[in-house]
Amino acid sequence: MAAPQTLLDKIWAQHLIAPLQGPDALILIDRIWLHERTGAVALQSLKSAGRPVLAPAQAFCTMDHIVDTRPGRGDATLMPTGQAFITATREAALAAGVTLFDLGDPRQGITHVISPEQGVVLPGLTLICPDSHTSTQGAFGALAWGVGSSEAEHALATGALRVAKPKAMRVTVNGDLSPGVTAKDLALHLMAALSSGGGAGRVIEYDGSAIKGLSVEGRMTLCNMATELAAFSGIIAPDEATFAYLKGRPFAPQGAAWDAAVEHWRTLFSDEGATFDAAFTFNAGEIAPMVTWGVSPQHAGPVTGVVPEFEAVAHRDSRDSYDRALRYMDVEPGTPLSDLRIDAAFIGSCTNSRISDLRRSAAILKGRRVAPGVRAICVPGSSAVKRAAEAEGLDRVFLDAGFEWREAGCSMCFFAGGESFGRQERVVSSTNRNFESRQGPQTRTHLASPETVAASAIAGRLADPRALAAS
Amino acid sequence: MRAFTTHQGVAAPLIRPNIDTDAIIPSREMKGVSKSGLADGLFAGWRYLNERERILDPDFVLNQPVYAGASILLGGENFGCGSSREHAVWALAEYGFRAILAPSFAPIFENNCIRNGVLAARLDAGFIDHVAKSIANDPQTTLLSIDLPAQVVKAPDGTAASFEINMEAKEMLVRGLDAIALTLTMSDQIAAFRDRDRGLRPWAYL
Numbered sequence: 001m002a003a004p005q006t007l008l009d010k011i012w013a014q015h016l017i018a019p020l021q022g023p024d025a026l027i028l029i030d031r032i033w034l035h036e037r038t039g040a041v042a043l044q045s046l047k048s049a050g051r052p053v054l055a056p057a058q059a060f061c062t063m064d065h066i067v068d069t070r071p072g073r074g075d076a077t078l079m080p081t082g083q084a085f086i087t088a089t090r091e092a093a094l095a096a097g098v099t100l101f102d103l104g105d106p107r108q109g110i111t112h113v114i115s116p117e118q119g120v121v122l123p124g125l126t127l128i129c130p131d132s133h134t135s136t137q138g139a140f141g142a143l144a145w146g147v148g149s150s151e152a153e154h155a156l157a158t159g160a161l162r163v164a165k166p167k168a169m170r171v172t173v174n175g176d177l178s179p180g181v182t183a184k185d186l187a188l189h190l191m192a193a194l195s196s197g198g199g200a201g202r203v204i205e206y207d208g209s210a211i212k213g214l215s216v217e218g219r220m221t222l223c224n225m226a227t228e229l230a231a232f233s234g235i236i237a238p239d240e241a242t243f244a245y246l247k248g249r250p251f252a253p254q255g256a257a258w259d260a261a262v263e264h265w266r267t268l269f270s271d272e273g274a275t276f277d278a279a280f281t282f283n284a285g286e287i288a289p290m291v292t293w294g295v296s297p298q299h300a301g302p303v304t305g306v307v308p309e310f311e312a313v314a315h316r317d318s319r320d321s322y323d324r325a326l327r328y329m330d331v332e333p334g335t336p337l338s339d340l341r342i343d344a345a346f347i348g349s350c351t352n353s354r355i356s357d358l359r360r361s362a363a364i365l366k367g368r369r370v371a372p373g374v375r376a377i378c379v380p381g382s383s384a385v386k387r388a389a390e391a392e393g394l395d396r397v398f399l400d401a402g403f404e405w406r407e408a409g410c411s412m413c414f415f416a417g418g419e420s421f422g423r424q425e426r427v428v429s430s431t432n433r434n435f436e437s438r439q440g441p442q443t444r445t446h447l448a449s450p451e452t453v454a455a456s457a458i459a460g461r462l463a464d465p466r467a468l469a470a471s
Numbered sequence: 472m473r474a475f476t477t478h479q480g481v482a483a484p485l486i487r488p489n490i491d492t493d494a495i496i497p498s499r500e501m502k503g504v505s506k507s508g509l510a511d512g513l514f515a516g517w518r519y520l521n522e523r524e525r526i527l528d529p530d531f532v533l534n535q536p537v538y539a540g541a542s543i544l545l546g547g548e549n550f551g552c553g554s555s556r557e558h559a560v561w562a563l564a565e566y567g568f569r570a571i572l573a574p575s576f577a578p579i580f581e582n583n584c585i586r587n588g589v590l591a592a593r594l595d596a597g598f599i600d601h602v603a604k605s606i607a608n609d610p611q612t613t614l615l616s617i618d619l620p621a622q623v624v625k626a627p628d629g630t631a632a633s634f635e636i637n638m639e640a641k642e643m644l645v646r647g648l649d650a651i652a653l654t655l656t657m658s659d660q661i662a663a664f665r666d667r668d669r670g671l672r673p674w675a676y677l
Contacts, residue, residue: 148557148583
């Protein structure tokens with residue numbers, strides 16, 4: 001009998017064109033995603049080198065990284081020179097024959113939201129994008145990872161990449177998440193437990209009853225943050241929930257081809273006894289709603305807790321880096337996190353902007369108002385999510401609560417659209433990075449789930465959403 | 472691509488864990504549809520007291536005259552984490568950095584370095600601290616030497632440490648190879664694989 005294989009081993013073997021030196025190999029790439037920040041650079045560079053795109057039908061491009069998200073938007077953006085990226089990417093994508101989800105296209109949105117919506121990502125595929133959060137799409141049992149522009153060029157020109165086989169790591173989460181605790185809280189809990197280097201270069205396979213119990217959208221949120229662990233990617237074995245999500249999507253196989261695909265996809269799991277380079281086990285029941293207090297996603301703790309003393313985090317942070325984080329965030333050890341007053345609240349990004357995220361936040365916001373002085377913004381992850389939310393009346397809930405209601409895009413997760421939060425403003429955000437100045441020069445970001453963002457917006461300070469959900 | 476074999480230069484220490492690519496080049500500094508014009512925005516949030524008017528922060532390491540012309544950057548754990556933006560490497564290279572020495576790198580950043588002829592060498596944190604101390608008195612004359620074929624970094628006081636790099640990356644750097652050109656020589660093999668695979672996984676082909 002063949003040796004037991006991990007899910008990674010199986011996908012790797014199915015894509016191995018040729019071994020190269022050492023751990024490196026030439027690997028077939030099934031799907032390539034581009035966006036307007038780097039799409040034009042990659043495509044223009046290929047064109048000037050006289051290198052055609054090998055399989056344009058397997059390449060896709062969206063507008064998310066620079067586009068404006070204010071209502072009534074066009075190509076114009078507040079980002080200096082931003083419009084040039086949009087028009088250059090449009091021209092280059094059309095010339096190369098890749099499928100473009102342009103501004104105004106009902107399918108437009110953030111790559112990692114629309115790729116599953118369109119059935120572009122499928123179990124067992126290799127998929128790359130010049131975006132670190134490509135790990136999101138590992139939620140479908142695909143080997144999906146972020147690359148630089150040079151690698152995107154390489155894959156476009158050759159249909160393959162030269163990659164060292166990553167090691168496999170298993171994170172098993174047993175039990176069930178408590179009510180009011182979500183995939184985002186789990187992701188932040190893992191950040192705090194494993195640290196920002198905890199997945200270094202590995203493919204993290206998430207498994208266990210808590211993972212199987214997550215919705216497909218929750219799985220995307222979890223895999224999204226694998227990159228914050230320095231992982232090569234995150235992945236979850238596909239199951240009936242995965243197949244149900246993908247069935248009938250425009251780029252998914254249909255009819256008999258669908259049945260044949262599902263039959264193959266059912267073989268995509270780690271065999272009993274497969275060896276992992278590292279393995280960790282967690283208990284979902286112990287996890288509370290989480291927020292970050294520092295400038296790395298690993299600086300996370302329960303919203304019911306306090307800013308930790310250095311000793312509590314000394315095993316993975318230097319004194320200098322800890323002090324710097326506290327100074328930057330203007331917080332002190334021992335301060336209850338729920339004492340921190342906020343200036344702004346943001347719901348959006350490839351981490352948490354899907355319809356289920358908006359439904360859960362709206363359930364908390366319904367009949368309530370954002371605290372005076374708090375700027376609150378909701379940016380649906382795709383034009384389809386926005387339409388679905390509007391069809392359910394969720395836009396009214398957000399607007400009535402005092403939130404801005406935007407068009408789809410990456411928006412203020414960083415500088416997309418050329419908008420930032422103010423200097424030293426404290427922002428609670430459903431995004432993925434609380435790096436210094438990420439959401440604006442000197443902006444202080446606290447990462448949290450969308451419902452924690454909603455509850456905090458109402459309270460005017462970091463708040464436990466479970467109190468509002470219960471009332 | 473520019474080859475990297477041996478290099479001797481001024482080293483500048485920026486030894487903090489988790490230096491992210493937003494810090495290396497903020498999104499607002501990526502102003503052209505181009506791989507160049509980025510050096511001015513390198514570490515903009517730290518380098519300038521006032522980014523708009525480009526008023527330098529004299530305390531930032533790269534603004535200190537003793538580290539002028541630095542071509543080797545000493546970093547901390549998980550260097551280059553965060554966004555996949557290759558602009559971070561383009562900015563570092565354009566500024567003049569030929570090598571980054573750190574205990575560990577984020578995987579996308581490390582790969583981006585190799586594709587642009589910049590050496591990302593994984594070295595023991597203790598040795599990096601030692602190097603930073605050994606050059607601190609006079610960085611301009613106490614130069615650091617890197618020998619990629621031998622995989623060794625030599626501090627000015629004579630102490631040396633070997634570093635890890637995978638074979639493929641080393642060869643790409645030493646020979647200054649263009650990865651795409653190299654892979655295109657395997658086009659027939661790729662085409663044959665795709666033809667066979669299309670029968671096995673037809674849904675993967677659109």
